[in-house]
Amino acid sequence: MKKFLLIAMTLFLLNILTACSGNVMIESNHINFTEPSPIPYVGAAHETHAIVLALDLPNANWQVRAIQIGADHGGFGYGEYNLTVFYEPHSDVQGGITERISEVFFESTASRLFDLIGNLQAVTFSVCYQINTGNAMNDYDYRVGITRSGKRRTTPD
Numbered sequence: 159m160k161k162f163l164l165i166a167m168t169l170f171l172l173n174i175l176t177a178c179s180g181n182v183m184i185e186s187n188h189i190n191f192t193e194p195s196p197i198p199y200v201g202a203a204h205e206t207h208a209i210v211l212a213l214d215l216p217n218a219n220w221q222v223r224a225i226q227i228g229a230d231h232g233g234f235g236y237g238e239y240n241l242t243v244f245y246e247p248h249s250d251v252q253g254g255i256t257e258r259i260s261e262v263f264f265e266s267t268a269s270r271l272f273d274l275i276g277n278l279q280a281v282t283f284s285v286c287y288q289i290n291t292g293n294a295m296n297d298y299d300y301r302v303g304i305t306r307s308g309k310r311r312t313t314p315d
Contacts, residue, residue: 194208194209194212194274196274196276197209197275198276198277199275199276199277200227200228200238200240200241200278201227201238206225206227207225209274209275210225210243210271213267213271214267215245216245216259216260216263218248219251219255220247220248220255220259221245221246221248221249222245223244223245223246223286224244225241225243226241226242226244227240227241227242230280230282231282231284231301231303232280232281232282232301232304233303233313234305236280239277239279239280240279241275241278241280242282242283242284243281243282244285244286244290245283245284245285245286246285246286246289246290247287247288247289251289254289256287258285258300259283259285261302264283264302265304268281268304272306278306279305280303280305281303281304282301282302282303282304283301283302283303284298284300285298285299285301285302286298286299287299300312300313300314
């Protein structure tokens, strides 16, 4: 009986250690998954949100405020195959941010999103320099839209 309990406890502890050693790491004050799992369509809201949160931020001063699926803020006409990611200053940042996020960041993030979300046709990054207390979907300082084919649009121009 003691031998059985010892084996059972050992297996139980190994199972816990294996489960806890998953693919999560802390980076830049946010949780980052080492490799998000691809999904077939952008309409899977929870999975899409998890993918966006797993990607890198522009830097530690920024956070993802929200995502929106299906609204065509870039004006590309892809309807339900669009994703908008809203960035605003991290809550620890006092007085907002004045620097623009690099175009290279938007391009690499869009590329990763296209790789991970099967039917995603366009992604728009909406940026607000101040912490947004209103409607994240309407308050922004500029937007950068990128299609799967590489077409770009920045507003305001």
